[in-house]
Each structure stands twice: as structure tokens, then as C-alpha cells.
Amino acid sequence: MVTLIKKEQMFVSNQGWLKSRFHFSFAEYRDFNNINFGSLRVLNDDIIHPQSGFGMHPHNDMEIISYIVDGEITHKDSMGNERTLSRGEVQYMSAGTGVMHSEYNNHKSKDLRLLQIWILPPQKGLQPHYGDVLYKEDERKNRLLHVASNKDADDAKVKLYQDVNIYVCELDAGKEIDFEISQNRQIYYVQIEGEALIEGLHVKCDASNGDALKIVDEKALYIRAISQTHFLFIEMAI
Numbered sequence: 001m002v003t004l005i006k007k008e009q010m011f012v013s014n015q016g017w018l019k020s021r022f023h024f025s026f027a028e029y030r031d032f033n034n035i036n037f038g039s040l041r042v043l044n045d046d047i048i049h050p051q052s053g054f055g056m057h058p059h060n061d062m063e064i065i066s067y068i069v070d071g072e073i074t075h076k077d078s079m080g081n082e083r084t085l086s087r088g089e090v091q092y093m094s095a096g097t098g099v100m101h102s103e104y105n106n107h108k109s110k111d112l113r114l115l116q117i118w119i120l121p122p123q124k125g126l127q128p129h130y131g132d133v134l135y136k137e138d139e140r141k142n143r144l145l146h147v148a149s150n151k152d153a154d155d156a157k158v159k160l161y162q163d164v165n166i167y168v169c170e171l172d173a174g175k176e177i178d179f180e181i182s183q184n185r186q187i188y189y190v191q192i193e194g195e196a197l198i199e200g201l202h203v204k205c206d207a208s209n210g211d212a213l214k215i216v217d218e219k220a221l222y223i224r225a226i227s228q229t230h231f232l233f234i235e236m237a238i
Contacts (some may be wrong), residue, residue, distance in 0.1 A: 002199045003214040007206070017052035021045040021209045023190075037188050037214060038236040039162050042118035045190075045209045047111050048073075053104030059095035061126075063119040063160050065148060066091040066103075067168065067232060069192055071112030077101035081130045089134045090147050092158050096126040113208055115190065115232060119162045126161055133157045140168050142175055165235040171196070171225040179221040179235075186238045187221060189213040194229035198222065205230075 011029035013020045023043040025031045035041070041062070048071075056076070066073065067090055074084045075091055078100035085091055093099060105112035139145050148166035149156035156165070171177060171194075181187060191203045191210035199222060203211045215221060216238065223231070 001216050002201060002218065003216075004201050004203065005212040005214065007209050007211050010209075010212075017049050019047045023212055036120070038186055038238065039120045039164055040117070040188050040234055040236065041120050042116065043188070043190065043212075044116040045113070046116055047113050047208060048103075048105040049111055050105055050107050050109055053106075054102055056100050056102045058098060058100050059093070060098040061121060061124045062095050063121050063162055064093045064095065065117040065119065065158070065160075065166065067115040067117070067147075069113040069115065069230075071105060071110050071114075072107055073112055073114060074104045074106050075101060075132075077130060079128065079130055083132055085132055085134075088137060088140070089132060090158055091132040092148065092160065093130045094121065094126060094128055094161055096121070096128040099128045099130075115192070117166070117234070119160060119164055121161045122163070123161075131158065135168075137170065140170050142169075142171055142177075144169050144177060144179065163237055166232065167235070168232045169223075169230070171223065171229040171231075173225050173227050173229075176222070176224045178223070179233075181215070181218055181220055181235070184238050185235055187213070187215040187218075187233050187235050189215060189221070189233040190231060192230040192232055195226040196229045196231065197224045197226060202226075
């Protein structure tokens with residue numbers, strides 16, 4: 001079963017300095033029928049305006065992944081990490097027993113757009129850790145790039161405690177790609193840029209935010225790019 005979630009159905013938060021489209025119940029958006037999808041708890045499509053951001057704040061018992069779409073983000077945390085990341089870079093933090101961090105767009109004129117993804121860990125009280133990876137455009141050009149996986153897997157550079165896999169791709173117009181879905185696994189798909197046909201459904205991104213798909217009880221995911229297409233999906237246990 002493939003369920004299309006149009007961008008117009010999602011809750012939009014506008015704090016002035018921050019505009020977010022929430023895929024799941026979060027902050028001022030409260031919907032007990034839309035809390036999570038498997039171990040995926042939060043997916044926010046954020047636009048942070050220049051010279052603004054999230055001040056130092058705490059997290060615990062959550063795995064947080066940021067995929068930078070455009071602009072630059074500067075991260076600082078209580079573990080001593082400080083990094084500025086840009087398009088195509090992935091930042092991850094397993095908060096575990098507790099971490100303080102801040103996220104800022106220090107650019108003078110350019111907006112920052114990122115996907116903020118929160119994954120529920122397999123248990124509470126895990127050891128915190130942080131990392132970031134710069135992926136080059138050709139690594140995701142017309143092919144799936146496996147950016148994150150469980151810490152016991154071998155192929156993805158981003159290692160999480162939870163049993164999830166995150167893939168990204170930039171697909172040229174007219175190109176097709178498919179992904180085999182194992183039994184008892186499901187997918188949450190996000191259209192980041194461009195348009196695609198997926199199982200006969202027209203999925204698109206207008207301006208800066210896009211549609212999403214919930215994919216359950218399917219054997220494969222088939223994607224055909226209508227225009228230059230950029231997407232991310234999260235594969236996990238049902």
C-alpha cells in the first residue's frame with residue numbers, strides 16, 4: 001500500500017526566523033493520530049533565515065539526523081564538537097543520556113534549508129555520540145546513496161543505534177531507479193526537489209517543500225524522474 005501525503009496536508013509553523021513543515025506531530029502541532037511512522041518520530045522540512053537559529057538546548061534518548069539541502073548550518077554541542085556543514089552533508093547525533101547543542105545559520109544573506117529527522121532509539125540511556133559526513137554530488141547522482149544505517153552494518157558511513165536505513169538520490173529527468181523492499185520492512189519517502197512518478201502517483205516539490213509517501217506491504221519501490229529530482233527515504237521495520 002502506498003499512501004500519498006501532499007505538502008498542503010502538512011502543518012506549517014512560521015516563527016519569523018524559522019519556517020517549518022511538520023510531517024509528524026511536533027511542537028505546537030498536536031495530532032495523536034500522526035505521532036510517528038515506525039521508529040521515525042520527527043521529520044521537519046526547515047527553512048532557517050540568515051543570522052538566526054536554535055540556541056543551546058538539551059536532547060536525550062533520540063537519534064537526530066540533519067540532511068542539508070541548501071545553505072550552511074553551524075553546529076556546536078556539549079561534547080566539544082563544532083562544525084559548519086553545507087549541501088549534501090549529513091550530521092547525526094545520538095543524544096542518549098543527554099547532550100546540549102545549538103544549530104545556527106550564520107550566513108549574512110542566504111536561507112538554510114534542511115531536513116531534520118528524529119529516530120527513536122532501540123533503548124534508553126545509550127552512550128551519546130556525534131558525527132558528520134560530506135557526501136559528494138556524484139555519489140548520489142542517478143544512483144541511491146546509502147547515507148545511514150545501523151551501527152552493525154558495513155556500508156553506510158553514518159552509524160545509528162536503531163535499525164533504519166536512509167538513502168538519498170538526485171535523478172535526472174527520464175531516469176528510473178528501483179529499490180527492493182524486504183519482508184516486514186516499510187519506507188517513508190520525501191520529495192526534496194523536482195517531480196517523480198512513484199507507483200503511478202505524481203509526487204512533487206513546489207518552491208521549497210515537497211510531498212511524502214508512506215509505503216507499507218510492498219515488494220519494491222519504483223521511482224521515475226519527471227524533472228530533475230532529489231529525494232530521500234527512510235527504510236525501517238514495520
